[in-house]
Amino acid sequence: MGEYIIEMLNITKTFPGIVANDNITLKLKKGEIHALLGENGAGKSTLMSILFGLYQPDSGEIRKNGKPVKINNPNDANDLGIGMVHQHFKLVDIFTVLENIILGVEPNKMGIIQKDEARKKVLELSEKYGLKVDPDAYVEDITVGMQQRVEILKMLYRDNEILIFDEPTAVLTPQEIRELLQIMRGFAREGKSILFITHKLNEIMEVADRCTVLRKGKCIGTVNVKDTTKEELSRMMVGRDISFKVDKKESKPGEVVLSVRNLNVVSKSHGKNLVKDVSFNVRAGEIVCIAGIDGNGQREIVNAITGLERPTSGTITLCGHDITKASIRERSIRGISHIPEDRHKHGLVLDYKLEENLVLQRYWQPEFQNKGFIKFDAVRKYAERLIDKFDIRSGQGPITITRSMSGGNQQKAIIAREIDKEHELLIAVQPTRGLDVGAIEYVHKQLVATRDAGKAVLLVSLELDEVMDVSDRILVIYEGEIVGELDPKTTTLEELGLYMSGAKRDNAKEINDGREE
């Protein structure tokens, strides 16, 4: 028996149109924490899906303890002791925690599930590893952090000894992250082997023994973490030196553009208060960021401002006009531009041509239509201008079907459309999600440029680095309430995390900055 518990040798996997993994070799030692580093789209998730049996490689070999194995499906992986916490949790909302943990390996007598037996084992594991869960709570009712514990328990319940964590920290606060890294270390001490997928360098430096770096589907190399630096890792990941800091001048806030007062949103499905009495201003020439863990009311606040959802109470004022009850179109005319959270769901009609998407907010304006007939020449000219100005790359220019474009260029198209349109307020929700470093830099520059042009910018982000680097003012949201206002120049990630997890909060009166009075 060699020193490696898992070896993935010369793995190649192609999808129609792309080589996701190109001759990649990854070797995992028993009892180590092995980080897998790479940008979005570098092929990390594909490689791990192959190890977990979700995909079959086109070529290459997987060995466990030196012996070649075939992993055709997650059952095979499970039999080999391989478990995985997926980036997007694979939990059934309407099932209980217990049902989710046992799904697929249900203890049963003649097909009838024996829940008591399972509950006992889950509680033991939960006790042993300090993973607190309520087995009978429904998954839809528990927090994201607890859902992650359920995912981890799923692996432990199956007695897995090789644990894959796919971007596990993306949804957690800094404190929760520390707790998770602690748990991972505990597993390693116990002899379990861990594959830790991430693009966050700090976490690798803190917890990993070795690190394999992928870039554009290729393996760049494997290094010992104690012999390397953050800078070297980032150079391996991106292929060039990058500046972590966003270049920007001091902000000069002007008039109040957006004013939100006592906003409340009650959920239609379960009657809970998702947004509680939220008030804030955004001024011209500043970037205000709403920071928080996903699902704490950010989406509802944005929907209320953009008009996608009606608030239960409260007022929203844009440049002095009450727009609380205005239609989406009216808000757009009055000057709201919106880079939506999900560009495929809201931002684009993927089956439309690029040019048709570029006029999605403006097709009804006299410039583009006459008596209800679309002026296709004007649309084409306008599209060509935006494509040129914002450097949107696509196969066939304006007539490219949007679906066929890369994620980064799709996002560029949305940004071009929203920034070129007349606006006073730009709302950007997770504008860099899923983009590579080059595209992220581009988006950040555009946001700062918009601010410098004297517009108000409201940014909603889950990426703490982005929150700290781009914004001029941070509002922290926790369970639908704004619990703190921070200055990115003076605050720390640590402090931000305390607010995000609800451990720290300021008096509501102080936050509702009375600056407009």
Added chain:
Amino acid sequence: MEGKNSFYNDNKLNIKKLMKSGVLSSFLSALVAVLLGLIFGFVIMLIALPANALIGFKHIILGGLKRIGDVFYYATPILMTGLSVGFANKMGLFNIGASGQYTMGMYFALYVGFMWDLPDGIHWVVACLAGFVGGMLWGAIPGIFKAFLNVNEVITSIMFNYIGMYLVDMFIQGNSAMYVSDKTRTQYLPAEVQMPSLGIPNSNVHLGIILAILIGILLYIVLQKTTFGYELKATGFNRFASEYAGMKGKRNIILTMAIAGGLSGLGGAFGILAPSGIAGSSMTYEPINIIAPAGFNGIAVALLGNSHPIGIIFSAIFISYIQRGGTLASLAGYKPEIIDIVIAVIIYFSAFTSLILEFISKLFGKGRKNKKTLVDNEIKEAE
């Protein structure tokens, strides 16, 4: 996850490129579905009456040629219901309620025909318009349920097929000016309410087919050239994006369903107001609690025509053509229902012919070549 999503769709796009244009690929899809439908029909004929299967099948394939006038005559109502289903489909709505709308339109047209006293030249015109209005009302209801109450239009449409059918049958049976109870049918319509005949011998083909084709072309222009068409298609492709862009989704749903209903209703009017070759007679309706088949045939027409108005014109004529052949198949001992079987099978296969085509084009191995160039593009784009 998102990334892989778009990779998959890239693949679809390649094949489309391979097909050179969407028109060709939807034509091929339709062709495959039709072929499979006819083969299945032939198998059923072999089972039902093996000795005559070949001669019967020949009737189906070629019979329509002998009755070209009738082909156009019977194409008229299903062209309208086909346009109705196709138009709603462009917005992502499945108008399975074309039957009820058709029946309502027919009733409104009958009502105007019998109960209103209008000058000769315009009586049939008003009756047609009434048919449109009747269908519109019946189409708007599922639209309203969908827009305001989030009720799936499929279930609503089906329920309103039944409700409409019962209502119309009841109204007709209760109206002595319309209904002859001992013949259990409606009266003959006066000649001035009937549509002007095109004067083709041995056929009732009338102005309706020309109007229907013109309406098809009009719909094409609306869908391709207008802001309404832009909104409608955007909503059909991605409801969330259309809402995000400030389009009035609820209004558009109701409007689309109302127009779709109106088209079916007009089909009902065209159907019942058809002229008769025999003086003093006309089309009649028998209220026997059966849902109008024209609506369901419209689904086949729309699917075969890929919901494209111009495609629907051709597919309606085709379906009508094999239906004529089907009636002739009774000469060989079969029943006209054989064509309903063929139509149902065509619908079944048109729901996934694109996949069959994809499979065929993969067999030819051209996908691989395309893949490489796209990877090159990706890398270029990335650098």
Added chain:
Amino acid sequence: METVYYLIQNTLPVAIPLLLVALGGMFSETSGVVNIALEGIMLFGAYFGALFVYFVQDSGLDPQTILILGMLIAAIAGLLYSLLLSFAAINMKANQVITGTSLNMLIPAIILLFSKMYFNSDGVTTSINFYIQKIPVLGDIPILGRMFFQKTYITVIIGFILLIIFTIVFYKTRFGLRLRACGEHPHAADSVGINVYKMRYAGVSLSGILGGIGGFFYSVGVMDGNVNGHTGVAGFGFLALAVMIFGQWRPGKILFASLFFAFLRTLAYSVSLIPFLYNLGINQTYYRMLPYVATMIVLAFTSKKSRAPKSAGIPYDKSLR
């Protein structure tokens, strides 16, 4: 009181087909496949069940035995027919509503073609009497016995037994848990090694079995053992879908919903026997429309917060994870 007995005795044989078919729809949709073909599946099952009865009715077999054998035939027929939906929806990833619609259109045409060619009629007419005046022992229980075990069909008892069995399958078994996972979050199911395609085949096949039985019970309990290609099952397959939605995809609530709809229908067809309603002088056609109108009203109130399986109607594609 006589009227109450009458209504209950006549409601149950109508409720049972609705109940079984709605349960079938529930299994199909909780596995992730919208089954609008239930109407066609019912008719297919009913047709083959009735054909069987037609051929054996003079053999001297006990009517109840014939009924049970016919039920098995209908179940197999429904299962086979549902495979057409499974193939298109699961393997070919076709639009499930369109596929279902085509299956609904296909079967009446086939019945009419063959019946017209070989029976010179629009369907199958049988002459056997499945009606039970009184079930021994149980029928003698005061009040309840008269309500549930007199002037009835054995279908009612079979229906309730099936309800109990399938409720247990749905909630308590490994199979039920996995099935529900596939309709809710198929990727989650797949990631723990459950074969989503197989589970969906199972769900649709169960709906085929229950749909076939339900169709046969409809022809026994509602149509006196006859099947007609023109009227088919009169929209019962669609009503069953409405019952399923009204029942929020849960067996207990589906039972309640099917009793409600069946009661309305029985009421509609018994107007002439109920002096109060008859004297109102309302056209009977309005009563005929009642179940459909009631469906719309019920859906209008329940759809806003519907608990439909999240992935129902969406083809599962392994490569799209």
